[in-house]
Amino acid sequence: MLNLGPHAVFIVAAYAVTFIAVAALMLFIIADDRHQRRLLAELERKGIRRRSAAAPATAPKQAARKRRA
Amino acid sequence: MPSLANPTRFLDLVGRIVPWLALATAALFGVGLYLALYVAPPDYQQGETVRIMFIHVPAAWLAMFGYTLIAIASLGTLIWRHPLADVAAKTAVPIGATFTFIALVTGSLWGKPMWGTYWVWDARLTSVLVLFLLYLGLMALWQAIDEPGRAGRAAAILALVGAINVPIIKFSVDWWNTLHQPASVFRAGGSTIDPSLLTPLFVMAVAFTLLFVLLHLLAMRAEILRRRVRAMQQSQVEHATVAGA
Numbered sequence: 001m002l003n004l005g006p007h008a009v010f011i012v013a014a015y016a017v018t019f020i021a022v023a024a025l026m027l028f029i030i031a032d033d034r035h036q037r038r039l040l041a042e043l044e045r046k047g048i049r050r051r052s053a054a055a056p057a058t059a060p061k062q063a064a065r066k067r068r069a
Numbered sequence: 070m071p072s073l074a075n076p077t078r079f080l081d082l083v084g085r086i087v088p089w090l091a092l093a094t095a096a097l098f099g100v101g102l103y104l105a106l107y108v109a110p111p112d113y114q115q116g117e118t119v120r121i122m123f124i125h126v127p128a129a130w131l132a133m134f135g136y137t138l139i140a141i142a143s144l145g146t147l148i149w150r151h152p153l154a155d156v157a158a159k160t161a162v163p164i165g166a167t168f169t170f171i172a173l174v175t176g177s178l179w180g181k182p183m184w185g186t187y188w189v190w191d192a193r194l195t196s197v198l199v200l201f202l203l204y205l206g207l208m209a210l211w212q213a214i215d216e217p218g219r220a221g222r223a224a225a226i227l228a229l230v231g232a233i234n235v236p237i238i239k240f241s242v243d244w245w246n247t248l249h250q251p252a253s254v255f256r257a258g259g260s261t262i263d264p265s266l267l268t269p270l271f272v273m274a275v276a277f278t279l280l281f282v283l284l285h286l287l288a289m290r291a292e293i294l295r296r297r298v299r300a301m302q303q304s305q306v307e308h309a310t311v312a313g314a
Binding site for chain 1: 106107111116117118120121124125128163164167170171174175178179181182280284287288290291294295297298300301302304305308
């Protein structure tokens with residue numbers, strides 16, 4: 001066991017505050033990332049596409065149609 | 070670099086980097102904490118309280134690093150209009166604020182046994198408190214404006230104005246008489262810290278930096294996805310409006 005001397009309470013408090021603050025930040029960021037991914041998957045399941053995402057998929061078909069014409 | 074301007078390519082890169090970065094961060098924290106808590110000797114003047122240095126100093130460095138990153142990203146928003154610049158700036162704010170908060174609290178907890186007080190209004194402490202308030206101001210600004218483009222430009226201006234505080238923090242201990250000690254790691258003439266304390270400090274600093282980068286990449290990914298969700302929801306509303314008309 002560590003012997004942190006007469007000021008142990010300050011050292012332990014400093015490490016505890018750091019751990020809690022970093023853990024809270026990590027949980028917040030990871031939860032936000034998962035939430036956004038879930039929302040995106042839900043919208044994609046409903047067949048909704050971004051305009052910019054839809055463009056490259058349709059462009060080759062249009063080009064092929066033009067070539068045929 | 071140009072390929073990273075494409076958010077989709079950036080997301081692919083993040084997906085590949087994150088697991089390795091998380092492993093490296095965890096390993097470095099394991100080594101760093103072992104060195105900091107078990108191997109590093111007590112300081113001849115400060116005794117065991119020197120162990121607070123291994124978290125306080127990296128947190129203070131990252132508080133300034135975070136703001137510098139935001140200022141550079143803000144230039145990217147205002148001058149080059151890089152598509153990821155305001156994403157990078159926005160997502161660095163809460164991370165930088167957290168590290169500034171850690172630096173302030175651990176500094177207070179170190180100050181009480183060493184200086185006899187939790188707080189003094191000296192130049193270093195006050196300028197770091199101003200940095201924390203700037204971070205809170207940027208967070209409030211991002212929350213206050215709905216449209217990300219407008220919010221990004223307004224936040225970029227505030228961030229660039231506030232960037233003047235970073236050199237003030239760095240040189241405050243040289244320009245004014247402060248209770249806070251002067252620079253002892255990065256200074257002309259070399260570090261004044263013994264290698265037995267400097268090595269754990271260096272390992273912890275690298276571990277904290279990797280943690281910052283890891284959290285920033287994850288936060289940037291979440292923000293890019295949030296903007297995609299927003300664009301898709303708007304497209305859904307437009308589609309419903311056209312169909313209804």
